[in-house]
Amino acid sequence: MCESMRSLGYSLGSAVADLIDNSITASAKNVWISLAETRASAGRRLAILDDGRGMTPDELLGAMRLGSTNPLAPRAPNDLGRFGMGLKTASFSQCRCLTVATRVSTGDIHVLRWDLDHVARTDRWQLLSGPDPVVEPDLELLDTLKGPGTLILWSKIDRIAPDGAEVLTELRQHLALTFHQLIEERDLRIHTSMNNRHQNPNALPPVDPFMRSNAATRPSPAQRIDQGCTLRGYVLPHRDRCTDDEWDAAALGTTWRDRQGCYVYRQRRLIVAGGWLGLNRRWKKDPDTQLARVKIDFDNTWDEKWKLDVMKSRASPPHELRTRLRDLSRGQREESTRIFAYRHRRTSNGATASKTESFDHIPLWKTENAPDGVRFRISEQHPAVSRLIESSPLGGPVMRLIAATLPVPTIWYEFNTKIGTESELKTADQDTTQLRTDLMSYVEYEIANGRKLGEVIASARRMTPYDELQEIVDSVAAELGAE
Secondary structure, rough: OHHHHHOOOOOOHHHHHHHHHHHHHHOOOOEEEEEEEEOOOOOOEEEEEOOOOOOOHHHHHHHOOOOOOOOOOOOOOOOOOOOOOHHHHHHHHHHHHHEEEEEEOOOOOOEEEHHHHOOOHHHHOOOEEEOOOOHHHHHHHHHHHHEEEEEEEEEEEEEOOOOHHHHHHHHHHHHHHHHHHHHHOOOOEEEOOOOOOOOOOOOOOOOOOOOOOOOOOOOOOOOOOOOEEEEEEEEEEOOHHHHEEEEEOOOOOOOOOOEEEEEEEEEEEEEEEOOOOOOOOOOOOOOOOOEEEEEEEEEEHHHHOOOOOOOOOOOOOHHHHHHHHHHHEEEHHHHHHHHHHOOOOEOOOEEEEEOOOOOEEEEOEEEEEOOOOEEHHHEOOOOOHHHHHHOOOHHHHHHHHHOOOOOHHHHEEEEEEHHHOOOOOOOOOHHHHHHHHHHHHHHHHHHHHHOOOOHHHHHHEEOHHHOOHHHHHHHHHHHHHOO
């Protein structure tokens, strides 16, 4: 049983988050985490210290018991626990020795530990008193609180990667996302460090998956679903409306395509980060729906309905919620698709316009519905195309030939296999020098055939690809003396 519990599937991030849940339940306002070498040179240890209310000896004994709480029993509103298993299973998933030291507002420090090597050696399910000797010096961390608190120490660590700095970086990213609502509301501060005494800790900034600080984010009205559950949709900004830092942060360590979907929160704590929860079997993580995210917030009275797992990392929406959630998600997906279909106009300095609505541009390509699917055509309304057709008998046939030979299967394959990976599907590189030369030729040709310069420049501002390269149009207009 001991060894089986080590293989439930915890990552380091989900394991530490499970322990922080206990700190929150104990009303902690601060949690300090450090990963460092033991002072006894017996490998690494991980320490988690909180300033919660601590535990009495009986409470500590109960906390160390497997299945210490009935998952069907009512819980306090701030209780993030569920099965009474998390402290033990999360710890055993990463180490073979768990020491817990705790103190209430007055009184001595009480210490118990599980040592899986001792259990294997004696074949007895025996809880030990006192710390693992190699981490005994770390008990002084409790004294830094000058009050109540709890200290969890992992030793005999055998499932954490050797690169401590990289491990801590990934852990910080996971916790900053998982607890971002609690950090934003200043109910919780999480500090991390890589030394034994928790010196110079770095407090985690919250990572908001909905980019609410960006003015281009589009939230839908919140929907209250009975008592204790709310839904709200968000359509995030297009890449053109984000800074590089904003775009990278909102990818949440992976890709935007992977992170689209539903974000499920229990008691303001993130449980599921993305995916469409099986709401529609035809829904995929498509590139054009990657801006769609839906926030679901429920309290612990909904635990049984959501079929929460032991690790609190997977959940399934209840039947009575699926229709409302599917309708909301469909709307967010459609809005994301619409944004990709109508790219926002760029201003002359390369920044995006302040308006979020689509603009009246002249596309080069258009789509037509046909009995056998969708067909792509080159738009004869595009000024350069229409002029070419007028000026040459080959213009129309060549445009139709290009459209007829568009390699749709190849584009579809590349789009679905490479978007969201390190390689991204791109159009041909835009040589701005060549594009400027081409535009100059077009404008001069139109003027030579009797059109006014101002009209031609105004038309150029609206046609693809210059609708997103206004600086080129400005340059040509200035050279030709257009106002």
